[in-house]
Every structure is written in structure tokens, then in C-alpha cells.
Amino acid sequence: MVGVARRPLDRVGEEVARATSIVRYAPGSHFSPHVHTGGEEFVVLEGVFQDEHGDYPVGSYVRNPPQSSHTPGSEAGCVILVKLWQFxxxxxxxxxxxxxxxxxxxxxxxxxxxVIPLFKDTHEQVSVIKMRPHTNMQFHPEGGAELFVLQGSLQEQQDSLVKYSWLRAPIDYSLCLKTDELGAEIWLKTGHLTDVNQQIKRVMEVS
Incomplete structure (x- = not known):
């Protein structure tokens, strides 16, 4: 689509895919109407995302469940973190x-x-974690974890994570987070990695 650029973080599949990406909409760009057969989840990182349901400024967290539809675009331009086929x-x-x-x-x-809780069901939990400067946090999320740095910076053991860094921790992995003088705000999803194989199977069935 003209004016829409993707940076894949994780992708399984071709045209239909279980995917996690950073997507940039140039000013005035739009997608054609479409149905999200496998669902869509996104966070607005920059600008204003728009569709026929409303305008979504920076900080918006949206879940469009399976079989929902919309016509997305952005008059001013925007950047979003988006996850497809993970419902x-x-x-x-x-x-x-x-x-x-x-x-x-x-x-x-x-x-x-x-903590700011965003969503929870029997399969996953989504939240925003705010860590003050020079703070430590250790936890062992059941079912794996995925985090995305919205603001600030931190260390996860030997890895340095800055703004817009993405990390996926496998099942049975203990996370050890430590912030520097900036502190950090992270988007965190836990518990969902136990269902990855089933999600991929559903994508393959419709590809």
C-alpha cells in the first residue's frame, strides 16, 4: 500500500500472517476496507491513527477482534505497533x-x-509497566512474555533496551529488568506464548 511502510519484528506466513510489526503511515495514506479474520491489536506510538470508528492519538491501545472490519488511515501520519492473528x-x-x-x-x-492494566482473559494479560529511574524488577511470567519499550530505557540482563525496542521472552524464562536515570514505560503481554502453535496453525489453514 502506497504510503504505508512496515518493519517486521516477528512474522509467520505470507499474505496472511501471524505478525508483529511497527507500521508507519505517511500523512494522507489510507488502506482499503478490510476484515481482520484473525484479529488486530495495536498501540499508537506517534501521530494519530484513524478509521471510521474514530481518531486514536498517541497512547491509544486498540483491540479489533476476529471478524471486525475497518478502513484505516492517517491524515497527519502515524506510527503504530501492531499484532495480527494473535487472538x-x-x-x-x-x-x-x-x-x-x-x-x-x-x-x-x-x-x-x-501498573496500568489494559486487558486480561484466560489466555493472556496486557498492561503498561512504569518503572522509576534506577529501579529493579524481576519476575517469572507464566506462558512467556513480550515487551515493547514505549519511553525511556532499561537493561534486561545483558541486553540494552531503548525506546521502541522489542523483546520476547520464552516460556520458563525469568526477566530481570533494571532502569537507568531515564526510567522506563513498557507495554507488556504475558501468558500468550503457550498458544503460538495454534495461532500459526490457524494462519496456515487460511493461507
Missing amino acids: QPEDRTPVRLNINELASAANPDETGVS
Whole structure:
């Protein structure tokens, strides 16, 4: 699509794919109308994302469940983190939130860490984690984890993660996070990696 550029982070499949990508819409660019057979989940990182359902500024978290449809675009241009074909097929719950308008709650187990819950079901949990400068956080998420740095920077053991870094931790992996003087705000999804093989199978069945 003219004016739309993708940077794949993880992709299985061809035209139809289970994918995690950073997508940039140039000003005035639009997609044609389409159905998200396997669902779409995204976070607006820059600019304003738009479709016939509304305008979504920076910080918007959106879940378009399987069989939903829209005509996306952006008059001003935008950048989004987007995940495709990573829903349960029976999920029909749309989500429209703005992270910047939600209050965070202190994590009682970790000093200097607060949490904004975004979504939870029996298969996954999605949240935003805010870590103050020079803060440590260690946890062992069941079912694996995936994180994306929205603001700031941090270390995960020997890896340096800056703004827009993406990390996927496999099942049975312990995460050890440490912020520097900037602190960090991260988008975090946990529990979902137990279903990856089934998600890929569903993609292959319709490819």
C-alpha cells in the first residue's frame, strides 16, 4: 500500500500472517476496507491513527477482534505497533483505551514500579509497566512474555533496551529488568506464548 511502510519484528506466513510489526503511515495514506479474520491489536506510538470508528492519538491501545472490519488511515501520519492473528478465534471483545488517560497502581511487590492494566482473559494479560529511574524488577511470567519499550530505557540482563525496542521472552524464562536515570514505560503481554502453535496453525489453514 502506497504510503504505508512496515518493519517486521516477528512474522509467520505470507499474505496472511501471524505478525508483529511497527507500521508507519505517511500523512494522507489510507488502506482499503478490510476484515481482520484473525484479529488486530495495536498501540499508537506517534501521530494519530484513524478509521471510521474514530481518531486514536498517541497512547491509544486498540483491540479489533476476529471478524471486525475497518478502513484505516492517517491524515497527519502515524506510527503504530501492531499484532495480527494473535487472538482466540471466539474473541469478539473490542477494546478502545488511551494509556495516557488511565491511572497506574503501585506494584506491591516491586518498589518504584506501577501498573496500568489494559486487558486480561484466560489466555493472556496486557498492561503498561512504569518503572522509576534506577529501579529493579524481576519476575517469572507464566506462558512467556513480550515487551515493547514505549519511553525511556532499561537493561534486561545483558541486553540494552531503548525506546521502541522489542523483546520476547520464552516460556520458563525469568526477566530481570533494571532502569537507568531515564526510567522506563513498557507495554507488556504475558501468558500468550503457550498458544503460538495454534495461532500459526490457524494462519496456515487460511493461507
